[in-house]
């Protein structure tokens with residue numbers, strides 16, 4: 001369809017999305033769904049609305065900043081607003097490549113906790129201890145097991161009259177009791193009760209000394225988490241422990257439980273029931289709040305399939321995906337073919353990027369690697385495979401299982417298992433509609 005034919009759809013979507021997406025991007029999306037994917041306009045309309053409307057509330061698909069309290073920060077936010085009181089302020093001049101630059105650092109506090117901050121462009125800002133400020137378009141990082149608020153070139157700080165009460169206790173880090181499913185980066189010291197699912201022993205050398213590290217999975221009725229211990233607590237598979245004064249550290253957004261020197265372990269009884277097998281069912285909003293997750297399952301609607309999906313080429317040496325038969329490390333190579341899909345899944349609470357491997361791509365689409373190679377050869381076009389897959393997958397309800405990691409692009413699931421949900425709500429609704437029309 002040409003742009004003129006697409007205009008009514010554009011006008012309609014523009015009204016529904018109310019400035020959530022600019023005109024040029026919106027028209028580009030409509031052309032992609034209708035012309036490249038070959039999806040009928042009404043289905044394209046639903047997919048685009050879902051992609052931009054629901055995603056906005058999770059602060060992921062669109063770039064709008066969302067406001068958060070300090071205790072809710074995960075250390076992987078890319079664009080947030082925080083209103084907090086300056087508890088401590090330090091302004092200093094540093095030298096960057098021969099240029100003088102002012103940075104302001106210190107500690108911010110609100111009703112929920114405290115957190116270090118750094119303003120990297122501090123020349124024009126002036127913070128006074130005890131005053132309250134809005135940090136706009138800030139980002140967060142984790143450093144030494146604590147979340148930090150950063151303000152870069154995109155951010156700004158404004159004084160506000162909003163009243164923020166900072167309780168005294170926020171400055172000290174005390175151990176708090178938490179369910180495993182609620183643990184996220186930056187919570188610091190925790191007390192956790194869980195059942196040991198596995199124990200592994202590794203012998204390593206640290207600072208020239210031989211050491212043994214114990215690690216594995218521990219779970220309660222809300223989730224699973226990886227633990228590690230430097231001391232031998234004689235942990236055994238199947239027993240339930242209460243770990244007091246453990247601490248949380250994250251790797252790529254996935255929280256890990258560390259049983260350190262201050263940790264006390266005691267054996268307790270539990271009433272968790274059967275917890276070993278099933279992955280934890282989570283909403284995308286929950287995962288975004290925590291920053292990452294181990295072995296979770298998410299059910300939602302596929303709203304987009306990203307570039308780099310379908311039939312791809314990999315370097316035979318390092319297995320990285322390559323373009324033009326050239327690997328950045330290994331030079332000119334004879335590529336091997338592979339299948340994968342990068343699906344955006346939306347469950348109504350937010351949107352999640354997923355990477356689906358060859359076996360699950362074959363399972364979801366029914367297109368095998370061999371079929372895909374034949375199809376690409378017959379049409380003389382590798383991208384025809386991803387268009388075919390877009391046709392099949394968009395607006396389908398699927399359940400994906402895997403680990404979710406976060407980086408600067410947001411949360412991403414490496415899928416270990418995927419299934420098309422048997423109840424296809426859209427198809428059901430369309431069928432019902434046809435029946436109703438037939439009855440009139």
Ligand SMILES: [Zn+2]
Pocket residue numbers: 315316317318319320327328329330
């Ligand atoms: Zn390579």
